[in-house]
Amino acid sequence: MTINASSQSGMRPRRSCLYMPGANERALEKAKSIPADSLLLDLEDAVAPDAKIEARDRVCAAVKAGGYDQREVIIRINGLDTQWGMDDLNAAVAAGPDGILAPKVSTSDEVLALDTALSQAGAKPDFALWIMIETPLSILNLKEIGMCAHSTRLNTFVMGTNDLAKDMRALMTPDRIAFQAQLSMAVTAARAFGITAIDGVYNDIKNEAGLQAECEQGRVLGFDGKTLIHPAQVEMCNTIFSPSEADITQAKDVVQAFADPANSGKGVLKVNGKMTELLHLVEAERIIAMDNVIKSQNQG
Missing domain, CATH: 3.20.20.60 (Phosphoenolpyruvate-binding domains)
Known part of the structure; x- marks a missing residue:
């Protein structure tokens, strides 16, 4: 198995x-x-x-x-x-x-x-x-x-x-x-x-x-x-152990920055003054997904 x-x-x-x-x-x-x-x-x-x-x-x-x-x-x-x-x-x-x-x-x-x-x-x-x-x-x-x-x-x-x-x-x-x-x-x-x-x-x-x-x-x-x-x-x-509001805000900003057509093909960006690489995008997506699951669970 x-x-x-x-x-x-x-x-x-x-x-x-x-x-x-x-x-x-x-x-x-x-x-x-x-x-x-x-x-x-x-x-x-x-x-x-x-x-x-x-x-x-x-x-x-x-x-x-x-x-x-x-x-x-x-x-x-x-x-x-x-x-x-x-x-x-x-x-x-x-x-x-x-x-x-x-x-x-x-x-x-x-x-x-x-x-x-x-x-x-x-x-x-x-x-x-x-x-x-x-x-x-x-x-x-x-x-x-x-x-x-x-x-x-x-x-x-x-x-x-x-x-x-x-x-x-x-x-x-x-x-x-x-x-x-x-x-x-x-x-x-x-x-x-x-x-x-x-x-x-x-x-x-x-x-x-x-x-x-x-x-x-x-x-x-x-x-x-x-x-x-x-x-x-x-x-x-x-x-x-929940993502903080600051974590969520930063994560959304990271996702938005990499989705911006102006940043297409770039592997490193500066988001809210912080150096941000594609590895940070992966973590940002995980944080947002976990926050959505927690909020959905609380509503249920």
């Missing part, structure tokens, strides 16, 4: 990806009214071992029932190396979400095994495979893992910064200095292979200033969005 990951991802915004505990029925219902772009219905970290099967049944029933409107619905399964993983995967495919999120993927062989299991479970080619990048080995194998996007359903990296911190024995400081290389490497691999890159969670729920700073840092690093652990974090995340 050959799938182009970039076309699979399309222009769907993934600014805010909110984890919802699969064992909590009220949370699954509340998720239907939260303005997150993506809902990650969690069967892994958020669920105790003795509640795994019940949570699986509850999540799959909620997905089958629907009601999540334009929100992307992803089920985070347990690893295939656990007693629950394969049953989670099979049940998720049968329930019909937009995709699954697999934890602790460290090698390309694991991606291939997940994709094969999805095919055997009857998943369609456009069923999305998201994977957690949260082990030191996954960082070292980013190139090989990313290459799988050209031949599998892989289309999204999700950073697991808490697990990465634990395995590295590193401290999670406000500037995330211990993780900036790993975060940047993941974004680089994502861009090389047409994969969406989602930043890790921010743990201090009541610290709005801290959340804002980390969202802005993630945006600077090039992430498409951020995973979140509380609905109160969604609005800020959506704002920061």
Whole structure:
């Protein structure tokens, strides 16, 4: 099976990806009214071992029932190396979400095994495979893992910064200095292979200033969005990972400048005082398209 990951991802915004505990029925219902772009219905970290099967049944029933409107619905399964993983995967495919999120993927062989299991479970080619990048080995194998996007359903990296911190024995400081290389490497691999890159969670729920700073840092690093652990974090995340009015204005001016017959054949222009090349035109077109999708989604 050959799938182009970039076309699979399309222009769907993934600014805010909110984890919802699969064992909590009220949370699954509340998720239907939260303005997150993506809902990650969690069967892994958020669920105790003795509640795994019940949570699986509850999540799959909620997905089958629907009601999540334009929100992307992803089920985070347990690893295939656990007693629950394969049953989670099979049940998720049968329930019909937009995709699954697999934890602790460290090698390309694991991606291939997940994709094969999805095919055997009857998943369609456009069923999305998201994977957690949260082990030191996954960082070292980013190139090989990313290459799988050209031949599998892989289309999204999700950073697991808490697990990465634990395995590295590193401290999670406000500037995330211990993780900036790993975060940047993941974004680089994502861009090389047409994969969406989602930043890790921010743990201090009541610290709005801290959340804002980390969202802005993630945006600077090039992430498409951020995973979140509380609905109160969604609005800020959506704002920061959306194109700003200044971005949109500049993008439109760039497109208009290159469309001007007077500039036909020119590879470099000056737009609003800034040197602008054809590569900036490509990014300008992406910004405008994403803004249109977000506005259309908000109207819906």
